[in-house]
Amino acid sequence: MTVFSRKALSLDKIMIVAFLTVFVSAHAVVALCVQSGFARSTLVAAATESSSTVTVHYIDVGQGDSILIDTPDKDVLIDGGPVDAGPTVLSYLGSRGVTHIDLMIATHVHEDHIGGLVAVLSSVTVFDEVLVNNQTSSSNTYTNFMNLARYHKVTVADRGQTFTLTATANLTVLSPIQPLQFTDPDHANDNSVVVKLQVGSTSFLFTGDAEKQTEQSMLNVGLSLRSNVLKVGHHGSQTSTTQPFLSNVAPSYAIISAGQNNRYGHPDPETIQRLLAQGTTIYGTFQSGTIVASTDGTSIAFQDNPQPIPEFQPATIFSILLTATIIAIVTHGRKYIVQRRQA
Numbered sequence: 001m002t003v004f005s006r007k008a009l010s011l012d013k014i015m016i017v018a019f020l021t022v023f024v025s026a027h028a029v030v031a032l033c034v035q036s037g038f039a040r041s042t043l044v045a046a047a048t049e050s051s052s053t054v055t056v057h058y059i060d061v062g063q064g065d066s067i068l069i070d071t072p073d074k075d076v077l078i079d080g081g082p083v084d085a086g087p088t089v090l091s092y093l094g095s096r097g098v099t100h101i102d103l104m105i106a107t108h109v110h111e112d113h114i115g116g117l118v119a120v121l122s123s124v125t126v127f128d129e130v131l132v133n134n135q136t137s138s139s140n141t142y143t144n145f146m147n148l149a150r151y152h153k154v155t156v157a158d159r160g161q162t163f164t165l166t167a168t169a170n171l172t173v174l175s176p177i178q179p180l181q182f183t184d185p186d187h188a189n190d191n192s193v194v195v196k197l198q199v200g201s202t203s204f205l206f207t208g209d210a211e212k213q214t215e216q217s218m219l220n221v222g223l224s225l226r227s228n229v230l231k232v233g234h235h236g237s238q239t240s241t242t243q244p245f246l247s248n249v250a251p252s253y254a255i256i257s258a259g260q261n262n263r264y265g266h267p268d269p270e271t272i273q274r275l276l277a278q279g280t281t282i283y284g285t286f287q288s289g290t291i292v293a294s295t296d297g298t299s300i301a302f303q304d305n306p307q308p309i310p311e312f313q314p315a316t317i318f319s320i321l322l323t324a325t326i327i328a329i330v331t332h333g334r335k336y337i338v339q340r341r342q343a
């Protein structure tokens with residue numbers, strides 16, 4: 001039997017030093033990652049609202065979409081989530097002191113987008129104009145929505161329309177085109193009103209539930225799709241966010257509006273992978289609740305430090321590094337003992 005010699009003991013010391021080095025390095029990596037999280041919140045803190053700040057609120061309405069664009073001049077509400085989210089949207093508008101919406105956009109006829117708008121249209125909130133895609137539906141929700149919308153100025157969305165929000169912010173309609181390309185009720189998603197918000201040099205793309213046919217239609221005519229922030233189409237479904245579209249938009253950030261553990265399995269893992277492969281930071285309302293981005297026209301900051309998807313877990317990285325270190329030490333230790341036995 002081999003007895004550990006002084007040489008073996010010195011190897012042990014080397015292993016201990018190696019372990020401590022990796023241990024300290026792991027701590028440094030974790031500290032660095034946590035620090036980067038702090039850096040983001042510091043950036044947010046620095047981006048205090050000025051008279052030119054535009055904030056974009058991806059309101060958590062469960063399985064659905066509702067987005068408030070709050071500018072120093074005109075405000076826009078895109079969708080209102082499902083019927084049962086109406087009170088949530090109303091209370092959110094109230095908490096922001098929003099009593100006047102200049103433009104309401106109903107992206108398409110589905111309940112998870114226009115349902116909550118019924119309560120909002122029934123409230124004391126003042127609306128100037130309602131933008132619709134011109135597709136009708138036999139659903140009660142659509143009937144209720146249109147019965148209230150018709151008291152306001154109803155505009156049919158058409159590619160190329162522009163709405164001026166402030167001196168430096170405007171909204172452009174990228175889709176649909178009139179007459180509608182997709183008249184089949186099964187393709188209601190593809191008639192979604194798609195708009196791009198430009199604030200100075202920053203940009204946000206809102207796609208409703210637009211799917212691959214709409215994405216292709218916009219690519220075919222060479223629209224300027226490039227945007228810093230993408231509201232991912234159709235709650236992150238596999239049928240949206242195709243690679244050619246994603247490559248064209250090249251977003252730094254993507255927001256997925258979907259309900260926790262929803263029955264559709266949104267978002268689809270393939271969509272997540274496509275976004276991650278593009279180097280996009282993804283946030284989800286199902287994970288972070290309401291997500292708020294603010295821009296001064298030059299840079300974009302996210303409030304309250306939302307968790308990127310997949311959720312960053314310093315403890316996981318630390319555990320992997322620790323396990324790898326232990327395995328390396330045991331393996332090398334065994335090799336050394338075997339070598340000594342053979343010697």
Ligand SMILES: [Zn+2]
Nearest residue numbers: 064110112209
């Ligand atoms: Zn939807």
